[in-house]
Amino acid sequence: MKKKPFFLRGKYDDTMDKDYNIVLVGTGGQGVILASTILGWAALHLNEKTKVRTAETHGMAQRGGTVIVHLRFGPNVESPLVKTHSADVILSFELVEAIRYMNYLKPDGIMLVNNEIIIPPVLFRGQHVSVDPAVCIGCGNCRMNCYINTYYQDMDTLAIVSAPSSRIVNGKCEILPGCTGCVRCVEICNQNAIQLIKEISYPLYSEIEQTIKSASKNSYIIPASTIARELGDIRMTNIVMIGALLGFTNVPLKPELIKEAIHQILRPNVVEQNLKALETGQKLIQK
Numbered sequence: 001m002k003k004k005p006f007f008l009r010g011k012y013d014d015t016m017d018k019d020y021n022i023v024l025v026g027t028g029g030q031g032v033i034l035a036s037t038i039l040g041w042a043a044l045h046l047n048e049k050t051k052v053r054t055a056e057t058h059g060m061a062q063r064g065g066t067v068i069v070h071l072r073f074g075p076n077v078e079s080p081l082v083k084t085h086s087a088d089v090i091l092s093f094e095l096v097e098a099i100r101y102m103n104y105l106k107p108d109g110i111m112l113v114n115n116e117i118i119i120p121p122v123l124f125r126g127q128h129v130s131v132d133p134a135v136c137i138g139c140g141n142c143r144m145n146c147y148i149n150t151y152y153q154d155m156d157t158l159a160i161v162s163a164p165s166s167r168i169v170n171g172k173c174e175i176l177p178g179c180t181g182c183v184r185c186v187e188i189c190n191q192n193a194i195q196l197i198k199e200i201s202y203p204l205y206s207e208i209e210q211t212i213k214s215a216s217k218n219s220y221i222i223p224a225s226t227i228a229r230e231l232g233d234i235r236m237t238n239i240v241m242i243g244a245l246l247g248f249t250n251v252p253l254k255p256e257l258i259k260e261a262i263h264q265i266l267r268p269n270v271v272e273q274n275l276k277a278l279e280t281g282q283k284l285i286q287k
């Protein structure tokens, strides 16, 4: 399908006189870079004077490693890097990554965090899950929501293009060597067919939450992945997060430009569901 023509710049906000800094963090496969592309597109089209700079790091990104993107926009931006203690926003797609990078946040900056924990592979080496075939009904929910399978699919054919973590054989789920032991599927299986065989220790959710809340009076933890999953595709977590960010009225990004960016950047057949995810995210925060 043909894309809509690009918007002209200079149509939206000519009043922006200060630079704005966003740091996006998460783990590989969560759509952090796509989120920064959408935000950057929207920032670029605010007005003719706005400059946009980004810098990204994605070590081990494809296997749950850290991803960080610096996004700066405004009339005076030159360097793409955000200094520590100067980010207006930290948009974190994962709880522990938020803590890792919270030194970028300026006092009273916005800390918006997805309440998902993705344990780094290096930590959960040795952690295993297994499926009880007597209980498994072969529904495939675990497989569809596994980040290894989800993020290793060809976007057009939906064929798995890299080592999958599980498969359904003869109506039963079978865990494969691609599984990293993240335990997400243990929660997802409503038949309780998946068990954690060997567990590693990790900070308690309450400890992580307390640390994030202490970063700023504007710290919020939201269930973006849960919402995206309920809307039909966990890959829309990034759009739910962007929607929630738009709920802060002091963030100089315009919802209409974000919507246009979604039209311009995403494949036409997923635009409608992503706009719904955006709208749902917007309802999470009203500030």
Ligand code: SF4
Pocket (backbone or CB within 6 Å): 131, 135, 136, 137, 138, 139, 140, 141, 142, 143, 172, 173, 188, 189, 190, 191, 192, 193, 194
């Ligand atoms: S393990 Fe659970 S979620 Fe996975 S296919 Fe079996 S019943 Fe479904």
Ligand code: SF4
Pocket (backbone or CB within 6 Å): 129, 142, 145, 146, 147, 148, 149, 165, 166, 175, 178, 179, 180, 181, 182, 183, 184, 185, 186
């Ligand atoms: S534990 Fe479950 S969700 Fe995690 S990688 Fe393995 S199969 Fe996927």
